[in-house]
Amino acid sequence: MLEKALVGSKKYYLWLGFLGVLILVGFCCYIKQFFFGLGITGMSRSVSWGFYVAQFTYLVGIAASAVMVVLPYYLHNYKEFGKMTILGEFLAIAAVTMCILFILVDLGQVHRVMNVLLHPTPHSVMFYDMIVLSGYLMINIICGWSALHAEYKGSKPPAWVKPFVYLSIPWAFSIHTVTAFLYSGMPGRDFWLTAIMAPRFLASAFCAGPSLLLLLTFILKGFTRFDPGDKAIKTLAKIITYAFLANIFFFLCEVFTALYSHIPAHRYPLEYLFVGLHGHGKLVPWIWTSWICAAVAVVLLVPPKTRNNFGTLAVACILVILSTWIDKGMGLIVGGFVPDPLDHVMEYMPTLPEIGITIGVYAIGFLILSLLYKIAITVKEQRGLI
């Protein structure tokens, strides 16, 4: 089946070549970082996590969101999602791979990473995050690949795969819950010290992930014969709408608690993000961009007329992705470090090499995604399933 990834149109090769160039650029930047140290990034003594960890957090959500097509299909027998599940699972594979890469590029001593296995530490949330992420990767490889292989052979997936499919559902929730626990259990980081961190993560995941999946579907529709059906798209759009509204609601809950309680430590990160703190406000334009995108997305998603129009729906999906990417990435991660424990404000902006490495990792993810989708679409085309 793998050979299907090797044969394609000129456009397909051009796309792969383009990704290859980006990967190469990222790799060169990484070599520089590897020998110079993480000082090449914008991170500092105060803001000790930055762009990489932000992408990691965001992509765990993208990975977890596969469950939004798997769950209705397998648990509620919602047949319309039949063609989408494989895309969701393959997106999860690419996203988890990127997550792992973003963690690796963020480590100061990457060759020691196996110490996490050599000295397993059950009191560290990172330990569980490693387990759930690698487990989720395996589950999605098993489920996605066996489902596709069955289509290829014209048979049904083997019975032993079923338990893994069901396991993938709670597992998807677990990866983003554990990732939220990385942040929400630390004393003194008041922006993160909130019980609705995990629900917030899940809500933003379940709007951002399906939005990306819909955009990918539209792209596939444009370039191939693949079409999941209007009903599937409309249902997914509804899921995105509800999840996005839940995400905004959760955030407003945070805003209320912080502002109405008037507790300085809870207020400061929000003030820093929205109006600036002690004259520092580099993230202010970012966060307002995020919320303007969110407002427009809500206006496009809530009325059925614009939600069911695939043109405006695609725009809404882009806005949802942009809004959550800023809010959950730069906003949440950097915001949590400002002000620092000594009440100083040190600002953070990613540097060029940092952005280069980030683009490189995304290019690897999209390369994996392109190859997997190519195989899936070709198999479906040859079997006459689309």
Next chain:
Amino acid sequence: MVIDTRICRQHPECNKCIEACDHEHNVPHIPDKKHEIKWIWKEEFENAFPDTAQEYSIEHLKGTEFLVLCNHCENPPCVRVCPTQATFKRPDGIVMMDMHRCIGCRFCMAACPFGARNFNWINPRAYIKDPNPEYPTRMRGVVEKCIFCNERIDQGKLPVCAEACPYGAIVVGDLADPNSKINQILRENFTIRRKTHLGTGPSVFYIV
């Protein structure tokens, strides 16, 4: 550890403890604030005690500098989050660092509510003027912090900061021993600790 800040205030120019520590442990002096490495350093009262300071503080505290360092907490969050046990608590209470095991994930830096932890963003060796051959230097990519001079404690010596202070402002002792000098000082003086509401149990006390 008890720091008598009344004594420190009488000698605002004195940096003997900091200098001794930096030399003993090869702490680099990196000019870029973003990449700084600090084991023991001075912060203004408002920064060291953000939840204690207030606009009506007595005059002599405003803007005065306090020594800050790792608090060697009783329930250290940094130890809790470290995925490799590269930072761990010794039976005697010292929160130690194994810089050879540290993978540089910086989870401990996010978890420490005192900003006591440093990451070697760049190669620190270029910024050590007069290296002390008795103590290892570090490489880029690992976290480091005050280790309460474990290497000296194990030889029955005092931490170098306490020894270097010409005025006896830093007193170190065994909190578990009710008859120790430090417990006597704590019984006789009103002391404060940083951010006690977080429940980490800091072991550095300040006489104000």
